[in-house]
Amino acid sequence: MIMHKLVLSRTFWFGIGLLLLVFFFFPATALAEGTEEYCLSCHGNPELTLTMESGETLSLYISPEMLEQSIHAAKGITCNACHAEIQTYPHPKLEYGTKRDLSRAYYLACQSCHSVNYDKTMDSMHAQVAEAGNLAAPICTDCHGTHDIKSPNHPRSLVSTTCGKCHTEIYDQYATSVHGGALIQEDNPDVPVCTDCHGVHNIQDPRLESFLIASPELCANCHADQELMAKYGLNADVYNLYKLSWHGVDVTVYKARWPTIWHESALCIDCHGVHDILKTDDPASSVNPANLLATCQKCHPNAGPNWTGAWTGHNEISRERTPFVYYTNLFYTSFTPVVLWISAIYVLLQIIRATVERGRRALR
Amino acid sequence: MNDLNSSSIADAPAMKNEKTYTRFSLSQRIEHFVLLVSFTLLGITGLPQKYPTQQWSDFVLRIFGGIESARQIHHISAIALMIVSVYHVIAVAYRIYVLRSPLTMLPLLDDFKHLFQDLGYYLGMRKHKGYYGRFNYAEKVEYLAVVWGTLVMAITGFMMWNPIATARFLPGQWIPAAKAAHGGEALLAVLSILIWHFYHVHLKKFNKSMFTGKLTREEMEHEHPAELAQLESGSNQTDPEPTMLRKRQQIFAPFAAGFALLLGLGIVSFVTFEETAIQTINRGESVAVFVPLTPTPRPTPTPLPTPEPGQGVGANTWSGQYEALFRNRCGTCHGITSVGGLSLATLEQAIKGGNSGPAIVPGDAEESVLVQVQRAGGHPGQLSADELGRVIDWINQGAPER
Numbered sequence: 013m014i015m016h017k018l019v020l021s022r023t024f025w026f027g028i029g030l031l032l033l034v035f036f037f038f039p040a041t042a043l044a045e046g047t048e049e050y051c052l053s054c055h056g057n058p059e060l061t062l063t064m065e066s067g068e069t070l071s072l073y074i075s076p077e078m079l080e081q082s083i084h085a086a087k088g089i090t091c092n093a094c095h096a097e098i099q100t101y102p103h104p105k106l107e108y109g110t111k112r113d114l115s116r117a118y119y120l121a122c123q124s125c126h127s128v129n130y131d132k133t134m135d136s137m138h139a140q141v142a143e144a145g146n147l148a149a150p151i152c153t154d155c156h157g158t159h160d161i162k163s164p165n166h167p168r169s170l171v172s173t174t175c176g177k178c179h180t181e182i183y184d185q186y187a188t189s190v191h192g193g194a195l196i197q198e199d200n201p202d203v204p205v206c207t208d209c210h211g212v213h214n215i216q217d218p219r220l221e222s223f224l225i226a227s228p229e230l231c232a233n234c235h236a237d238q239e240l241m242a243k244y245g246l247n248a249d250v251y252n253l254y255k256l257s258w259h260g261v262d263v264t265v266y267k268a269r270w271p272t273i274w275h276e277s278a279l280c281i282d283c284h285g286v287h288d289i290l291k292t293d294d295p296a297s298s299v300n301p302a303n304l305l306a307t308c309q310k311c312h313p314n315a316g317p318n319w320t321g322a323w324t325g326h327n328e329i330s331r332e333r334t335p336f337v338y339y340t341n342l343f344y345t346s347f348t349p350v351v352l353w354i355s356a357i358y359v360l361l362q363i364i365r366a367t368v369e370r371g372r373r374a375l376r
Numbered sequence: 377m378n379d380l381n382s383s384s385i386a387d388a389p390a391m392k393n394e395k396t397y398t399r400f401s402l403s404q405r406i407e408h409f410v411l412l413v414s415f416t417l418l419g420i421t422g423l424p425q426k427y428p429t430q431q432w433s434d435f436v437l438r439i440f441g442g443i444e445s446a447r448q449i450h451h452i453s454a455i456a457l458m459i460v461s462v463y464h465v466i467a468v469a470y471r472i473y474v475l476r477s478p479l480t481m482l483p484l485l486d487d488f489k490h491l492f493q494d495l496g497y498y499l500g501m502r503k504h505k506g507y508y509g510r511f512n513y514a515e516k517v518e519y520l521a522v523v524w525g526t527l528v529m530a531i532t533g534f535m536m537w538n539p540i541a542t543a544r545f546l547p548g549q550w551i552p553a554a555k556a557a558h559g560g561e562a563l564l565a566v567l568s569i570l571i572w573h574f575y576h577v578h579l580k581k582f583n584k585s586m587f588t589g590k591l592t593r594e595e596m597e598h599e600h601p602a603e604l605a606q607l608e609s610g611s612n613q614t615d616p617e618p619t620m621l622r623k624r625q626q627i628f629a630p631f632a633a634g635f636a637l638l639l640g641l642g643i644v645s646f647v648t649f650e651e652t653a654i655q656t657i658n659r660g661e662s663v664a665v666f667v668p669l670t671p672t673p674r675p676t677p678t679p680l681p682t683p684e685p686g687q688g689v690g691a692n693t694w695s696g697q698y699e700a701l702f703r704n705r706c707g708t709c710h711g712i713t714s715v716g717g718l719s720l721a722t723l724e725q726a727i728k729g730g731n732s733g734p735a736i737v738p739g740d741a742e743e744s745v746l747v748q749v750q751r752a753g754g755h756p757g758q759l760s761a762d763e764l765g766r767v768i769d770w771i772n773q774g775a776p777e778r
Contacts, residue, residue, distance in 0.1 A: 014522070016768070036665050067396055097611070104458070109409070148668075175417065176667045176669065177665070177666040177668065178666055179665060179666065179667070180667045180668070180669050181663035181664050181665075181667050182665060184663075219659070236692070249377060255429075258555075261428045261604065265428045265429060266443040269434065269440045269442075270443055270444070270501060271444075272442075272443055274444060274655060275653070275655040275656070276655065278657070278658045281659075282657055282659070301473065310658075311651050311653045311654050311656070311657055312540060312654075313542050313654065314540050314650070315543065315544055316544050318543040318544065318546070318548045319539075319540065319543045319544070319548050320545055320548060320549055321547050321548020321549045322539060322548035322549060322550075322551040322552060323548070324549065326551050329552075334549045334552065334553075335549075336547070336552075336553040337467055337548055337549055337552045337553045337556055339553075340553045340556040340557045340560065341556050341560070341561070342560075343557075344556070344557065344560025344561070344563075344564065345560075347564070348560060348563060348564045348567075351564060351568065352564070352571060355568060355571045355572045356571055359571060359575045359576075361498040361499070362496070362498055362575070362580065363575075365497065365498040365499075365500070366496070366580070368500070
């Protein structure tokens with residue numbers, strides 16, 4: 013009985029609330045439908061500016077053409093979807109000390125529709141940096157824009173140029189790399205843009221041990237893809253062979269299981285470079301035969317000229333490339349079974365004989 | 377070897393009133409014990425490294441407290457094995473040179489005869505096995521295999537422990553070859569021990585002589601009848617005369633000491649020879665990570681068509697040289713922003729000029745405001761004398777566009 017009452021009263025209050033909502037906010041809803049035109053009647057004036065407490069001049073002009081081209085306008089999402097607190101004209105004065113304060117307050121509006129991606133950004137390195145006090149750390153609008161939001165990856169290179177707005181020097185390295193060059197000059201759809209390796213909204217600190225240890229797998233996402241690599245004449249076994257190599261076992265097996273291991277082993281990026289990866293036949297490549305020894309010496313400082321021969325490459329052991337290794341393997345793969353089979357047969361003969369002998373003695 | 381010959385001691389146990397024969401001296405039993413422990417540890421810590429991706433490898437390495445401590449144990453066991461090997465070489469040399477003991481481990485024609493006799497017995501074609509001497513062919517094969525295996529493991533182990541030194545005098549690919557041989561030999565050794573050794577001394581009959589040092593008379597009859605006959609007939613080798621013994625010992629001692637010192641130093645250098653790799657790789661960006669692009673945003677790149685050759689780049693024309701020159705040197709003000717009403721973005725706009733008149737008057741450099749302003753000097757985008765000279769020439773030639 014009590015329960016029933018409670019349910020009744022809840023429905024009752026809900027009804028009242030709904031009524032109130034309709035009465036109070038209906039004019040505002042009506043405003044929302046025509047907000048663009050309504051707001052632009054003032055904000056369409058290019059000379060409309062505001063001097064902030066910090067002395068910065070904030071342009072309050074919203075270009076109608078720009079607004080029209082934005083992805084939100086095309087979907088019928090208008091001004092007060094984000095500027096939800098503005099219901100009427102004249103609207104209250106906005107109290108923000110600096111442009112940055114304003115941006116950091118308004119970008120929270122993204123959350124109301126894009127909550128999944130917004131939540132991901134909370135785990136990102138950018139959010140950590142902001143939490144540590146660096147308010148210049150990027151927020152949604154720094155990458156996506158505000159009134160001019162468009163698809164972030166058309167053309168695909170837009171992703172990398174967006175990151176390049178702050179990471180200029182890395183962008184410049186990337187732009188000359190085999191990946192970046194193909195992206196920017198040919199709009200190649202196969203090469204990675206920044207976010208393919210670093211993630212999109214939950215970008216992690218790439219210096220973290222966990223990121224580094226997983227980085228060969230990141231490369232393998234493309235470089236172990238037979239079909240994709242065949243397109244460029246590259247060997248797709250490199251990752252699997254790396255995993256069995258001295259370096260690779262240390263990284264993919266031991267370091268992954270015992271992160272406290274006290275020495276480090278080379279990752280793909282330690283030899284090939286990170287943002288500045290070049291084709292191996294490029295004379296400037298760190299793994300070009302001409303530069304390989306110097307690359308090894310980064311970790312093996314005293315290595316001599318023969319040293320690079322110890323690197324069997326990401327190639328199957330073959331008679332042509334590494335005959336010593338090939339013949340050693342051949343010896344043990346043939347000699348070992350022969351020895352063990354002979355031993356086993358010899359031992360088996362003795363067991364049979366001993367069993368027969370015991371049987372005979374028991375019968376006697 | 378000598379111990380047995382010298383002492384067919386009647387060491388009668390109270391329980392069984394049976395004569396026993398010393399088979400292994402205490403020092404030999406210690407040697408065997410060190411070999412047993414180091415071999416086992418080497419195998420248990422080594423094979424998981426040969427098969428790193430296997431589940432059981434993970435399990436075994438966890439027991440040893442992880443890969444790093446397993447490697448430490450592997451290295452320490454290797455050192456123990458090397459020390460016991462050096463000791464063994466000296467002990468054998470002592471028995472051969474000082475005691476003149478017979479070389480009982482050498483394979484002889486008799487061993488082949490025994491093998492065929494045994495095979496005949498196992499196949500039921502003979503009534504009894506071969507009459508073995510002190511060491512039968514199965515024991516000799518095992519001993520020689522251990523010698524060979526230890527040599528291979530020590531050499532390949534050295535190459536992997538000191539790869540940089542190895543690559544100084546050998547081709548680099550010998551190092552991965554050493555790794556292959558180390559793993560291959562290890563597997564062969566461990567499996568041989570499990571099949572051959574375990575059957576012959578544990579399963580067939582648990583032979584405790586390696587720990588007690590003794591064999592009973594009955595065991596001798598079964599396993600080493602030829603040796604027993606020799607012992608009982610008294611035709612076995614006897615110790616040298618005491619004076620002779622002392623003389624030989626005096627010669628042997630310095631050689632043994634020198635050899636021990638040499639190999640001891642060898643082991644030390646083996647272990648401490650080199651630091652193969654740095655322990656921490658200095659990872660990081662070679663460039664600054666956060667260098668924001670201000671105030672100009674980077675333009676969205678659109679793939680440019682590959683310029684076709686022969687477009688007259690570098691020619692003494694507007695499009696050949698001056699368009700780019702003005703864009704670079706003047707474009708900040710006299711581009712889109714057209715300060716003073718002047719834009720130098722196109723030749724047409726340049727001829728039209730700004731508030732002070734036409735910037736370029738084709739054919740007449742003196743009348744061109746651009747030349748006048750630049751001659752006066754001190755302009756924010758000042759051309760060099762050489763550049764201005766070229767501009768004047770070009771204007772006087774009629775300022776051709778292309």
